[in-house]
């Protein structure tokens with residue numbers, strides 16, 4: 001089990017925020033018959049038939065003196081209803097020896113609440129950037145969609161909208177080079193602007209996948225879509241394309257929600273079937 005791996009000159013590290021909700025696969029994947037889970041039960045579900053999603057971000061750091069990049073900021077301070085406990089992301093960063101001031105860029109894979117929760121902190125109702133020296137990169141397609149009154153929601157208004165007035169928001173489109181060797185990679189469908197973050201260095205490639213998949217069974221069954229996908233036709237296409245490429249080119253995959261014991265892995269083929277091999 002790894003929580004941190006080197007990709008060339010970079011290090012990519014999981015930054016735990018909180019234990020997510022227990023998920024019932026039949027509710028989250030309503031188009032998938034319960035029996036279809038049987039081949040994956042052992043590694044994709046817990047003994048009780050549920051699975052536990054995790055909330056986290058990923059830190060991309062390098063030894064060349066650049067400020068670190070944080071991909072997603074978890075669910076936020078809480079306390080969260082299902083545990084009664086607060087989120088842990090700042091403490092997890094602190095344990096890695098990284099202060100909020102040392103983050104130079106926050107990249108948001110998509111603007112759902114469990115990926116943006118620590119973007120902004122509130123003091124007597126006044127918003128400030130939790131990472132005061134960071135530019136915040138958000139996909140323009142997500143901004144355009146969720147900033148429209150008919151699609152807006154509490155999480156967006158709380159954690160994304162204020163970034164504009166704070167002057168720290170950069171809207172990005174397509175493949176956007178964040179820094180030499182680090183770029184966004186559009187993988188739309190989960191949301192209109194969902195994007196992965198690609199890290200390429202010294203012949204190695206890592207990819208931070210946000211919500212491209214929620215459960216490890218989707219590696220073998222890329223057509224399975226959780227109810228959270230905005231457009232399942234597009235999300236399926238994005239998932240297939242990225243997982244195929246990750247397998248073909250031997251990428252290391254840093255997942256958004258898998259359990260910490262298997263959150264980083266590679267796509268390997270066992271017979272006809274693509275499978276997750278945790279690192």
Ligand SMILES: [Zn+2]
Nearest residue numbers: 112114115211
């Ligand atoms: Zn998510």
